[in-house]
Structure formats: C-alpha cells, structure tokens
Amino acid sequence: MQTSNGKKAQKPIRDLIFLPVFSLFRRNPGIFALFYKGVNRTLDKRLLPGKEADMKNAFGGEFDDEIRHIVPTLRKQGVFLAKNYFPNDFLGQAREYFENELRDFDINDTGRFDIEVKDEIHSAQTIKTKVLTDRKTKSVFTGFDSYELHGRRRIRHYDYAHLPPIIEQIYSHKKLIALVSTYYQYPVYVKEVVFERLTPGLSHEPWHFDRTRDQFKVMIPLTTVGLDNGPMTYIPGSHQFTNALAESYSGSFTVNGEQPYLVSKRLADLPRDRVVCTGQPGDAIFFDTLGVHTGSRCQVNHRDVIVVCFEVRSPKNRLFTLMGLKN
Ligand SMILES: O=C(O)CCC(=O)C(=O)O
Ligand SMILES: [Fe+2]
Numbered sequence: 001m002q003t004s005n006g007k008k009a010q011k012p013i014r015d016l017i018f019l020p021v022f023s024l025f026r027r028n029p030g031i032f033a034l035f036y037k038g039v040n041r042t043l044d045k046r047l048l049p050g051k052e053a054d055m056k057n058a059f060g061g062e063f064d065d066e067i068r069h070i071v072p073t074l075r076k077q078g079v080f081l082a083k084n085y086f087p088n089d090f091l092g093q094a095r096e097y098f099e100n101e102l103r104d105f106d107i108n109d110t111g112r113f114d115i116e117v118k119d120e121i122h123s124a125q126t127i128k129t130k131v132l133t134d135r136k137t138k139s140v141f142t143g144f145d146s147y148e149l150h151g152r153r154r155i156r157h158y159d160y161a162h163l164p165p166i167i168e169q170i171y172s173h174k175k176l177i178a179l180v181s182t183y184y185q186y187p188v189y190v191k192e193v194v195f196e197r198l199t200p201g202l203s204h205e206p207w208h209f210d211r212t213r214d215q216f217k218v219m220i221p222l223t224t225v226g227l228d229n230g231p232m233t234y235i236p237g238s239h240q241f242t243n244a245l246a247e248s249y250s251g252s253f254t255v256n257g258e259q260p261y262l263v264s265k266r267l268a269d270l271p272r273d274r275v276v277c278t279g280q281p282g283d284a285i286f287f288d289t290l291g292v293h294t295g296s297r298c299q300v301n302h303r304d305v306i307v308v309c310f311e312v313r314s315p316k317n318r319l320f321t322l323m324g325l326k327n
Contacts, residue, residue: 015255018323022253032250033243036212040241043315045185046075057182063175067182070286074183078239078291079275085284086220093166094306095222098195101155107132107144121259138162151201151298154194167193170308179286180216180310188216191311198230198303204296207262209238210289211327212249213320214312219285222304225278230298232277232285235270239291244269257326262292 025032041047045054055068074080105112113132120129120142132141138159143152157167170176171190180188210217225231241249244266252260270292277285287293311317 012324014322014324018325019255021323022255022325025250025253029246029250030243032253033241033246036241036246036249039316039319043319045314046183054185055182056185057178059174059178063178066175067179070179071182074286074288077236077275078288079234079236079277079293080286081275081277081279082284082286083280084282086282088282090166090169091222091282093169094195094220095304097164097166098155098197098222098304101139101141101195102153102197107141112136113141137164151199152295153197153199155196156192156194170306173308176218176308180218180312183216183288184214184312184314186214186312186314188310188312190308192309194307194309196305196307198295198298198305200298200300200302202297204230205294207235207264207267207292207294209245209248209260209262209292212252212260212290212325213317213327214314215289216310216312217287217289218308218310219277219287220306220308221279221281221283221285222306223302224280225303225305227276227278228299229301229303230296231279231303232287232293232295234275234277234287234291234293236273236275236291237271239288241290242269245292252327253325255324255326260327267292 025035055064055071057063057067070080070082107113107130108115113134116131116133117128118131119126121127127146129142130145132144133139134141138157140156140158142154142156157163163171170193173190177188177190219232223229238245245262248260248263248266251263252258279285
C-alpha cells in the first residue's frame, strides 16, 4: 500500500506472519483441516474430556430446566426449534416497533436520512445498495432499494446509548444469554439485533456458514413462517467440522473477512437431513452459524423476523482475532 507521500505504509508484523499461513491453508485444505481440528480439540471446552455434558451457566439454576431440555440437542444438531419461547407482550412490542419503522417513507428523503451507496456481496455478486441512516434515531435501513438482495429489507440500530426499549430488552435478555453461554461454556454477548422483512425476491441465499469462528443466532419469527414465505433450512450436524468442509472454511482464511460460502460440490458430502425452520410468531430458532444453512426464496407475502446475533468470547475466537482473521 502507498501513502500519499509515497512511503510504504507499515504492515503489521502479524500480517507478515499470518498471510503466508492463510495462503497455505487456501492452497492445501488438508493442512487447514489439521489446524482447525487441533484448534477445536484444544480450545473448545465442549470437546474437552469430561466437559461434554457441562450445563453450568452464569445465572446459576434460574433457567436450568429449559437449558437441560435444549442444549444437548443443540450441541448435537447445531439447530433447535423452540415453540412459544417469547411471550405475547414481547411480540406485541416487537411488532409495534417494526411496523412503526416500516411505515411509508421516502428512500430518497435527504432531510431524514444520511444516504450512502455501498457494495454488498450477495451470492458472489456485488450489488450497489443504498444504506439509509435516520439522523435522529440512528436506525440503519438496507435492502429497500433492491430486490436483487433477495428481497431482504433490514433495520439495524447502532445508537447504543438510546436503544429502543424492545432492543434494549434483547441485549440484556438473561434467559437467552444463559442458554447461549451454556452452549459454549464461554461468556457471550449480543453483537447485533436485526429486524428483517423478507419479501418476494429473485433468488434464494446460497448454502453458507456465516463465519469460521464461534457465533450464534436466534431467529424470532414475528409472522407465521411457512414453506412459501422463505423459511431458513439448516443441515443438522454440519456445525461440527469435518473434512468435507475444509475447502470451504479454508477459503475464508483471509484478512479481508469474506463471507464463506459452501463449495457447492461438497453439499453431497454433508449429512442428508434438513431442518426446515418453519414456525409461529414467538417461537425461537436457535442456530450455531458454523453449520451450513440457506435462506429460501420468499414466494408470497413476506416473512418478518428478528435475528439476534451473539459474539462468543472463546479462546478460539481470540486466536483467530490475533491472527488477523476478520471472519
Ligand atoms: O434469512 C434466512 O432464512 C437465512 C438467514 C441467515 O443466513 C442468517 O441469519 O445467517
Ligand atoms: Fe447465515
């Protein structure tokens, strides 16, 4: 990289060490597989002898019954559909917030929004899309100008000092935090809460996993999710690393943080079962984002969901951060 006065910019020593390692991983998925399995075996508490059944949680006892019901299956499958997990008052508030944000607005309203045009990579295509930031509420709207983004309209909220009460509730939701931290046996925190309306779009999402590090999501339907309005589909067990995934994972070992997609010929090497995540408002769809999943195309009406994304303070994630890996 050149700076304006022509001097070579300082490259961090880290990149000097790890860029050749990343390049080796991408060229040789077998070596990558050895590395990744070694990391999992030594840095993932769930895989340590005697820890498999560990159900300790930071809130000691309060949510034990539910956690014991959900976590063992979740560890095995990577996905769990929980019925009636969120009460009606929560749903009512969430819907009211969302409808209010979606109320007719002009996507070119420069009085209300800061408008930027950004590249978004979708299905290996780069699509220019508008990012609208409401100057007053700091809500960030994407996908409102482009059906190419699979009809995905998203609202995020980054003004942590003034979070709307419903989002505040999600950020500090003890029951969810207890569940996710028990699953990993490491502390977790909510990184992002996304409200999303999926409308009929051009195509489905490709099969993918979100990142190569530990990350967890909870999808909360606000509308009925049936087969025709875009349910997510998850391959149970695919969150456990196998050689079939090495090529796809190793490809994401770059410092740029590229979204890792499944190398499509590998789909045949993964388990054949599918969990189709249909559900009712208030259900919770828990999933480990290392597992392979896809969003299907919405064909009729729309699908409203909240997606809560958890970051995990696991040694594996710390190691990957140290290595400069963005994804
Ligand atoms: O919206 C969907 O059904 C897919 C969602 C997804 O891929 C994700 O949240 O990571
Ligand atoms: Fe995903």
